[in-house]
Amino acid sequence: MATAPIAHESxxxxxxxxxxxxxxxxxxxxxxxxxAHGTLNPAKDNAILICHALTGDQHVISHHPKTGxxxxxxxxxxxxxxxxxxxxxxxCANVIGSCMGSTGPASPAPDGKPxxxxxxxITIRDMVRGHVALLDALGIEQLHxxxxxxxxxxxxxxxxxxxxxxxxxxxxxASTARHxxxxxxxxxxxxxxxxxxxxxxxxxxxxxxxxxxxxxxxxRMAAHITYLSEEGLTAKFGRRxxxxxxxxxxxxxxxxxxxxxxxxxxxFTDRFDANSYLYITRAMDYFDLAEEHGGMxxxxxxxxxxxxxxxxxxxxxxxxxxxxxNVVHALNAAGLPVSFVELSAPFGHDSFLLDVPALDRVVEGxxxx
Amino acid sequence: MATAPIAHESxxxxxxxxxxxxxxxxxxxxxxxxxAHGTLNPAKDNAILICHALTGDQHVISHHPKTGxxxxxxxxxxxxxxxxxxxxxxxCANVIGSCMGSTGPASPAPDGKPxxxxxxxITIRDMVRGHVALLDALGIEQLHxxxxxxxxxxxxxxxxxxxxxxxxxxxxxASTARHxxxxxxxxxxxxxxxxxxxxxxxxxxxxxxxxxxxxxxxxRMAAHITYLSEEGLTAKFGRRxxxxxxxxxxxxxxxxxxxxxxxxxxxFTDRFDANSYLYITRAMDYFDLAEEHGGMxxxxxxxxxxxxxxxxxxxxxxxxxxxxxNVVHALNAAGLPVSFVELSAPFGHDSFLLDVPALDRVVEGxxxx
Numbered sequence: 001m002a003t004a005p006i007a008h009e010s011x012x013x014x015x016x017x018x019x020x021x022x023x024x025x026x027x028x029x030x031x032x033x034x035x036a037h038g039t040l041n042p043a044k045d046n047a048i049l050i051c052h053a054l055t056g057d058q059h060v061i062s063h064h065p066k067t068g069x070x071x072x073x074x075x076x077x078x079x080x081x082x083x084x085x086x087x088x089x090x091x092c093a094n095v096i097g098s099c100m101g102s103t104g105p106a107s108p109a110p111d112g113k114p115x116x117x118x119x120x121x122i123t124i125r126d127m128v129r130g131h132v133a134l135l136d137a138l139g140i141e142q143l144h145x146x147x148x149x150x151x152x153x154x155x156x157x158x159x160x161x162x163x164x165x166x167x168x169x170x171x172x173x174a175s176t177a178r179h180x181x182x183x184x185x186x187x188x189x190x191x192x193x194x195x196x197x198x199x200x201x202x203x204x205x206x207x208x209x210x211x212x213x214x215x216x217x218x219x220r221m222a223a224h225i226t227y228l229s230e231e232g233l234t235a236k237f238g239r240r241x242x243x244x245x246x247x248x249x250x251x252x253x254x255x256x257x258x259x260x261x262x263x264x265x266x267x268f269t270d271r272f273d274a275n276s277y278l279y280i281t282r283a284m285d286y287f288d289l290a291e292e293h294g295g296m297x298x299x300x301x302x303x304x305x306x307x308x309x310x311x312x313x314x315x316x317x318x319x320x321x322x323x324x325x326n327v328v329h330a331l332n333a334a335g336l337p338v339s340f341v342e343l344s345a346p347f348g349h350d351s352f353l354l355d356v357p358a359l360d361r362v363v364e365g366x367x368x369x
Numbered sequence: 370m371a372t373a374p375i376a377h378e379s380x381x382x383x384x385x386x387x388x389x390x391x392x393x394x395x396x397x398x399x400x401x402x403x404x405a406h407g408t409l410n411p412a413k414d415n416a417i418l419i420c421h422a423l424t425g426d427q428h429v430i431s432h433h434p435k436t437g438x439x440x441x442x443x444x445x446x447x448x449x450x451x452x453x454x455x456x457x458x459x460x461c462a463n464v465i466g467s468c469m470g471s472t473g474p475a476s477p478a479p480d481g482k483p484x485x486x487x488x489x490x491i492t493i494r495d496m497v498r499g500h501v502a503l504l505d506a507l508g509i510e511q512l513h514x515x516x517x518x519x520x521x522x523x524x525x526x527x528x529x530x531x532x533x534x535x536x537x538x539x540x541x542x543a544s545t546a547r548h549x550x551x552x553x554x555x556x557x558x559x560x561x562x563x564x565x566x567x568x569x570x571x572x573x574x575x576x577x578x579x580x581x582x583x584x585x586x587x588x589r590m591a592a593h594i595t596y597l598s599e600e601g602l603t604a605k606f607g608r609r610x611x612x613x614x615x616x617x618x619x620x621x622x623x624x625x626x627x628x629x630x631x632x633x634x635x636x637f638t639d640r641f642d643a644n645s646y647l648y649i650t651r652a653m654d655y656f657d658l659a660e661e662h663g664g665m666x667x668x669x670x671x672x673x674x675x676x677x678x679x680x681x682x683x684x685x686x687x688x689x690x691x692x693x694x695n696v697v698h699a700l701n702a703a704g705l706p707v708s709f710v711e712l713s714a715p716f717g718h719d720s721f722l723l724d725v726p727a728l729d730r731v732v733e734g735x736x737x738x
Contacts, residue, residue, distance in 0.1 A: 023618035121618040181602035181626040182594065188627045189590045191620065192634070193562055196583035214565035221558045222591050225551065230686075233550035239657060247655060249392035249490040251560065251647065255654065257550045258557045265561070278620065285624065286616060288608060317599075317686075 033101025190219030402470025559588030
């Protein structure tokens with residue numbers, strides 16, 4: 001189904017006050033790029049904040065300015081869709097540390113040159129502080145809901161824990177309350193791939209051509225495998241050859257899956273900043289909501305009065321169902337209302353972005369209760 | 370338990386005849402480096418061929434000449450061990466394409482310069498052709514058994530299928546009859562990491578310093594994650610920090626798992642040739658025993674009279690139990706005697722190399738029936 005392009009310009013808010021960071025520094029002149037869709041009602045109580053994933057951005061339903069592709073969640077958000085912009089005022093903000101308009105390592109530091117690796121290491125909670133500052137500026141005291149998948153779900157959980165008054169409902173998809181050793185390991189491979197590229201130049205590549213494209217491409221390829229399920233890869237590609245009848249006995253991309261991965265890697269470098277990739281993966285690896293709250297996850301939610309919904313996918317091996325169940329147990333222990341469902345979908349971790357009609361029903365049902 | 374070093378010199382056989390290859394070429398002057406332990410009986414019917422994995426070598430129980438570490442399977446092979454060198458004559462040969470003495474891309478081509486990427490792309494069956502040529506030279510018509518884990522298991526299956534008279538027993542651990550899309554995808558990440566390193570120089574790095582060490586290190590890191598289980602990584606490392614009390618808010622290896630992976634990557638480059646990594650991963654990706662035999666795996670074993678034993682591990686997500694079961698079904702369809710067990714062990718794919726007493730019993734039992 002063709003959708004008319006939504007050429008929604010991002011808006012950019014510059015924060016008046018410095019943003020305090022978990023690392024102890026504070027960041028002045030922070031800019032937050034965001035998009036809003038649907039009308040904010042006079043009571044300002046129909047807003048939904050959508051939090052994006054690692055390589056996502058604020059273009060939740062508008063076309064991406066660099067790739068020209070439709071927004072990353074057009075199937076879920078829009079008039080009459082599960083997150084209905086006829087009812088709700090939907091806000092999506094680029095996280096700090098990213099590269100689509102919000103302040104990150106590619107942004108100018110006070111000396112006018114790009115921050116590069118001088119940018120402070122940030123956390124998921126720091127990203128959420130940016131979101132909350134945006135809500136303050138918009139005069140939105142309490143969200144109808146905060147919604148996020150993957151790293152977006154971490155932000156939703158962090159907002160619920162650290163700013164318990166700011167959201168009445170919390171919807172967390174395919175996410176986790178802490179990064180596991182395996183999660184960290186895959187991210188470390190990506191970071192090392194970027195840093196191994198001599199074009200990375202210790203992060204100071206902005207004045208020198210295209211930056212560490214090869215390293216970033218390898219990082220994306222490795223990560224991309226973790227977003228898909230083994231079954232999904234087999235169904236989509238199997239051992240089928242790419243535009244050839246026979247193996248070439250060479251190192252071309254003989255197999256479709258090789259060709260696909262190479263494309264995923266290369267195309268990513270056109271739209272994403274390598275240093276942002278370093279900083280955001282670091283923030284995710286540092287994420288451990290229990291650790292932030294004395295080692296007990298239930299304590300993280302001690303001040304919350306929100307209602308929660310968690311969704312996992314049976315083929316997601318990046319953040320498997322056990323991770324969601326862990327959060328549900330903590331919410332139960334905290335006496336909070338929570339619904340939880342593991343959905344069956346063949347797409348692995350990426351299921352939350354793809355065609356899973358059961359997810360649509362869960363999202364719509366939860367937001368309209 | 371300390372073991373006295375076994376300073377067994379590798380022997381090297383130069384094949385008299387050119388070795389025909391699946392790619393259509395043939396390779397002259399092929400050298401096969403191997404080690405043998407235990408006495409070959411006068412009937413020459415007590416030999417066991419052990420096939421090594423991707424980054425393994427012939428040093429199955431002797432100390433590695435570069436790292437000084439004990440052989441890779443000392444816990445399984447030796448006097449009184451499950452593969453008992455008091456009873457059996459154990460042979461382990463470095464596969465062609467590798468870099469520990471057998472002919473591979475680092476070896477001199479006819480022009481005296483290293484082959485580099487001029488080396489022909491080889492297959493698992495080509496490796497087995499090398500092994501069979503070695504057995505011919507040693508006067509061993511029929512093995513008591515061929516044994517291998519991971520890529521070694523592919524060689525064992527390939528030998529059973531393509532040289533059905535050469536082994537009475539076939540023992541396959543943590544392996545598969547074909548590489549899946551996900552398997553290929555992970556290997557492709559590794560290859561791209563190597564090829565992205567400018568020090569790779571299109572494979573022509575031998576006269577230029579140390580070669581693509583950074584790329585090879587990243588490739589090894591990515592692969593290493595696939596050898597371990599998520600549970601194993603969590604048990605071994607969890608989110609524990611490395612020699613520090615607090616996160617550094619930097620890009621050092623804060624987490625133990627990062628430090629471990631970096632070490633795995635770096636130390637690998639001291640002992641392994643990057644081009645060999647490209648060629649051997651390619652051979653594994655090309656492996657599809659059914660495809661070689663008209664698309665039906667059972668047909669691959671039509672001429673076999675061997676007895677088989679397959680072992681999988683419940684935490685191995687690289688070659689999960691379903692892959693072994695697939696082989697077992699084919700062997701059943703071919704009417705061959707086969708025993709099969711899925712063992713429980715926390716170490717993921719690497720379980721076949723590690724302390725799993727149940728595996729010892731299976732191996733000893735099968736080889737002494």
